[in-house]
Amino acid sequence: MAASQLEASVRHEKDASVIDLKGEINSFAEATLNTAYEEATQNDAKVVVLNFKDVGYMNSTGIALIVGLLAQARKSHRELRVFGLTDHYLQIFEITRLVDFMSIHQDEKSALV
Amino acid sequence: MTTQRNNLWQSVLGRGKKEAQVEIPPVEAPVAAIQHLGVDIAANDPLVAYFLTNRGAIELSRLNLDSPALTALRDAKVQIGVPLVSQGELIGLLSLGPRRSEQDYSADDRRLLNNLASQAAPSLRVAQLARQQQAAAAERERLEQELRVARIIQQTLLPKQTPKLPGWKLSTYWQPARAVGGDFYDFIEMADGRMCVIIADVTDKGVPAALVMASARSVLRGVVEQLDSPAKILERVNETLVPDIPPKMFITCLCVIFDPQTGVVRFSNAGHNLPILRTSTETVEVKATGMPLGLMPGMTYDEAEVTLKPGERMLLYSDGISEAHNPDREMFGFDRLHEVVAAHHSGALVEHLITALEEFVGSDWDQEDDVTFVLIKRSASETSDNVPGGRVLANFTVKSEPGNERAAMERVASVVESYLTADQLEKLKTAVAETIMNAMEHGNLYRSDIPVEIMALVAGEQLTIYVSDQGGTQSAYKLPEEPDLDAKLAGLDTPRGWGLFLIQNMVDEMNLIDNDDGHTVELKFNLQGEK
Numbered sequence: 001m002a003a004s005q006l007e008a009s010v011r012h013e014k015d016a017s018v019i020d021l022k023g024e025i026n027s028f029a030e031a032t033l034n035t036a037y038e039e040a041t042q043n044d045a046k047v048v049v050l051n052f053k054d055v056g057y058m059n060s061t062g063i064a065l066i067v068g069l070l071a072q073a074r075k076s077h078r079e080l081r082v083f084g085l086t087d088h089y090l091q092i093f094e095i096t097r098l099v100d101f102m103s104i105h106q107d108e109k110s111a112l113v
Numbered sequence: 114m115t116t117q118r119n120n121l122w123q124s125v126l127g128r129g130k131k132e133a134q135v136e137i138p139p140v141e142a143p144v145a146a147i148q149h150l151g152v153d154i155a156a157n158d159p160l161v162a163y164f165l166t167n168r169g170a171i172e173l174s175r176l177n178l179d180s181p182a183l184t185a186l187r188d189a190k191v192q193i194g195v196p197l198v199s200q201g202e203l204i205g206l207l208s209l210g211p212r213r214s215e216q217d218y219s220a221d222d223r224r225l226l227n228n229l230a231s232q233a234a235p236s237l238r239v240a241q242l243a244r245q246q247q248a249a250a251a252e253r254e255r256l257e258q259e260l261r262v263a264r265i266i267q268q269t270l271l272p273k274q275t276p277k278l279p280g281w282k283l284s285t286y287w288q289p290a291r292a293v294g295g296d297f298y299d300f301i302e303m304a305d306g307r308m309c310v311i312i313a314d315v316t317d318k319g320v321p322a323a324l325v326m327a328s329a330r331s332v333l334r335g336v337v338e339q340l341d342s343p344a345k346i347l348e349r350v351n352e353t354l355v356p357d358i359p360p361k362m363f364i365t366c367l368c369v370i371f372d373p374q375t376g377v378v379r380f381s382n383a384g385h386n387l388p389i390l391r392t393s394t395e396t397v398e399v400k401a402t403g404m405p406l407g408l409m410p411g412m413t414y415d416e417a418e419v420t421l422k423p424g425e426r427m428l429l430y431s432d433g434i435s436e437a438h439n440p441d442r443e444m445f446g447f448d449r450l451h452e453v454v455a456a457h458h459s460g461a462l463v464e465h466l467i468t469a470l471e472e473f474v475g476s477d478w479d480q481e482d483d484v485t486f487v488l489i490k491r492s493a494s495e496t497s498d499n500v501p502g503g504r505v506l507a508n509f510t511v512k513s514e515p516g517n518e519r520a521a522m523e524r525v526a527s528v529v530e531s532y533l534t535a536d537q538l539e540k541l542k543t544a545v546a547e548t549i550m551n552a553m554e555h556g557n558l559y560r561s562d563i564p565v566e567i568m569a570l571v572a573g574e575q576l577t578i579y580v581s582d583q584g585g586t587q588s589a590y591k592l593p594e595e596p597d598l599d600a601k602l603a604g605l606d607t608p609r610g611w612g613l614f615l616i617q618n619m620v621d622e623m624n625l626i627d628n629d630d631g632h633t634v635e636l637k638f639n640l641q642g643e644k
Contacts, residue, residue: 027515057519060547060611067601067608074602088539095618096611097598 005029008036016047016081016112022054025062033065037072046078049111053084063096070101079103083111150189150208154182164196164203169230170223171195193218195230199238207233260292260320267293267323270330276300276308277508277566278373280423283310284463284630286486288433295322295364296431296483297330301337308373309337309346312429312487313366313406314385321362322483329354329364329406343368343381344403344416351383351406358407365405367429369489376421376491381414386435389428389454390419391462396455399427424493426462428454433484434466439473449473461583461630463488490629503572510564513553513582522546525569525578532576532640541578541638544619547612548580548634556582556631576638583631 006029007022017040025033040048050066073080083105085093093099105111154160160180164171171194173186186194190210197205207230212218218226267289275283285298295315303309311333315322329350336349346368354364365385371378380388384405387398403414421427430450437445453469454462463486470484506528511521522545530538549565557563566581596614600606617623622637 024519026519057546059518059543059550060615061550061609063611063615064607064609067598071602071604071608086539087536088543092543092615095615096596101598101602 006032008032010036010039012040012043012045013049013112015045016049017041017043017045018049018051018108018112020051020054023056025055025058025065027061029062030065033069037069041076041078047081048073048078049081049083049108051084051108052082052086052089055084055089058089058092063092063098066098067096070098074101081105081111083107150186150191152182152185152189152208154203154206158182161203164194164206165198165201168196168198168227170218170226172218193223193226195226197230197234197237199234204234204238204241257292263320263323264289264292267326270327271297272300274510274564276302277568278308280492281308281373282488282490282492282629284461284486284488284490286463286467286484288480288485289318289323289483290433290480291319293320293323294318294483295326296433296485297326298429298485298487299330299333301334303337303341303370305341306373307341307370309343310369310371310429310487310489311337311366312369312385312431312485313364314431314433314483314485315364316362318483321359325358325362325364325407328357329366333366333368337368341370342416343370343379344414347381347383347403347406347414348412351404351412352410354407355410363405363407369427369429371421371489376423376425377418378421378427378489379416379418381416383412383414386430386432389430389451390421391426391428391454392422393424396451421489421491423491426488426490428462429487429489430466431483431485433480433482434470434486437470437474437478437481437484440475440477445470445473462490464630492628503570506569506571508566508568510566511549511553512561513557513559513563513565514561515553515559518546518549518553521549521565521567525567529569529571529576529578532571533638534641537638537641540619541576541636544616544636545578545580547616547619548578548636551612551616552580552582552584552632552634556584558584571640574640576640578636578638579633580636581628581631581633 005023006025009020011018011020019036019040023029037048070080080102082093082102084107085104090104093104103111158180159178160176160182163176163178173183173191173194176183186208189208191208192211193209195207195209196203197207207226209218209226271287272285275285283300287296287298289296295318297311297313299311301309301311313326313329313333315325315329332350332353333346336346336353340346340349347366350366358364364383366383367380367385367388368383369378369380369388380399380401381403382401383403387400390397390399399417399419401415401417404412419427435445435447435450439445449469450466453466457465466486507525509521509524511517522542525545526538526542529541533541545567549567552565553559557565563583566579568579570577570579596610597606601608616634616636620636621639622635624635624637626633626635
């Protein structure tokens with residue numbers, strides 16, 4: 001399943017950590033996603049931004065992983081933001097009500113404001 | 114000395130039971146250079162009898178025997194032979210050429226040789242036996258390997274998957290008693306749209322049965338292509354097989370041809386167990402008679418006809434189940450078989466039969482005969498499959514392995530693309546992937562040998578994707594309430610459980626249908642005119 005592996009890299013910006021996601025968010029992505037989140041919150045960033053620009057596919061297991069991250073973030077009073085969603089996945093974030101708990105942005109610039 | 118002894122062992126070991134091989138140090142070579150002579154002594158050579166009755170070092174020049182081995186030994190310049198005898202059997206021979214000093218062998222030399230021979234013989238025997246056992250074990254392993262390969266080959270002679278017929282469901286089970294077997298079944302699509310189903314049982318089991326099975330199958334396939342009546346098919350097959358089948362072997366066979374449109378089933382029987390018909394009200398055997406195939410030329414066969422109405426089914430089986438015995442030597446029998454069929458009007462009958470058989474025979478069962486079932490079932494609801502004027506865009510299966518939904522989703526997307534808007538296509542992809550994932554996980558429990566079936570059908574203004582698992586009726590899907598995100602975020606509920614909810618929101622209509630042996634999820638998309 002090499003093709004469906006998720007790659008995640010973390011950048012520490014001024015007031016936030018950005019996780020650049022690349023690939024597919026499915027059951028194979030769990031470890032990668034959790035490791036990236038840990039790295040992103042190491043410097044105690046209050047805002048974690050997920051970059052979905054290069055995410056080609058996400059399934060319900062992937063949604064569960066995002067819900068998991070969101071639950072963690074809320075527990076430690078961090079804010080989770082998202083940008084780069086396609087219309088389809090934006091719709092899925094709406095259907096699942098994830099949009100009620102995380103702000104959705106057009107691009108990185110607006111996500112970091 | 115060690116080297117020398119090793120050489121000696123090497124030179125005398127490794128002969129078969131029947132013939133003794135002879136070793137000799139070369140005439141002009143150092144003593145250590147022991148050489149394998151390569152002279153074989155036939156078991157009936159008079160020299161063997163002589164060696165068995167006269168132990169100790171024997172001067173060959175003194176012998177007067179009409180023995181080819183003796184001649185060969187003398188030609189090889191052997192002067193002294195010391196038989197190695199163990200348990201009354203000649204197992205080897207120490208052969209000595211002339212002494213390097215050109216003197217005769219002394220009495221001391223002979224004593225030494227005799228001692229050596231009497232001590233070496235038992236050890237040599239043990240070594241030979243060990244080697245024989247190793248060889249036997251290797252031979253067994255080779256045979257087992259051959260049988261494993263034979264089984265794989267035989268499996269390729271069975272249909273790789275059951276044919277997909279709208280409104281019909283065919284299920285099979287095949288378990289030979291040994292690595293290979295004489296039972297087989299086959300599905301042959303006929304030119305007129307009817308389906309020919311064969312179940313057959315070659316007498317005996319194991320390799321002989323498997324060989325006859327292979328040729329019978331080819332003959333049947335060939336004949337079914339030429340003829341269209343079950344009786345005529347069996348008649349022709351019998352004529353072809355009679356001269357080819359070994360005496361005392363024969364094949365019982367049912368040839369069943371059904372019309373998927375009308376449900377009319379015609380069949381003929383060559384000495385096989387009668388098919389069991391299960392209607393909504395009763396369980397009956399349907400009769401047709403005829404002699405087994407391959408016994409006698411000139412046989413004719415009855416033809417019987419029944420009509421399967423929606424929801425009805427016909428079970429074909431081999432006697433491996435009816436004649437199975439439990440630890441008390443009681444037979445499974447026809448009554449028990451009928452009871453199981455009668456008890457399950459719906460549900461996964463083949464699985465129920467196997468469970469009943471397993472419970473009956475117990476865990477230590479030494480399977481006596483091949484067990485085979487073919488179940489022909491006409492679906493109860495025709496709504497899902499028989500859409501007038503519909504066109505099947507895709508019909509395939511995927512193994513239940515994590516991640517396989519991805520490629521299947523792309524495959525469906527590629528064939529329906531032209532019917533949908535870009536937005537619909539994205540939704541379809543998510544819905545199809547989720548549905549297949551559910552079927553693999555909750556239906557088939559990720560058992561990779563059980564496939565998920567996927568069909569895409571366009572009819573009128575609607576595109577429908579059918580995704581079927583074979584999870585039996587136990588593993589019920591529940592249509593979800595809307596997942597409670599607040600509870601999930603608060604850690605009061607699992608973060609998972611989005612699948613069906615998501616699917617419902619991606620499609621125009623979703624239906625969940627319980628089948629006999631699993632579930633089918635229908636995903637419907639309304640086509641938006643031209644695109």
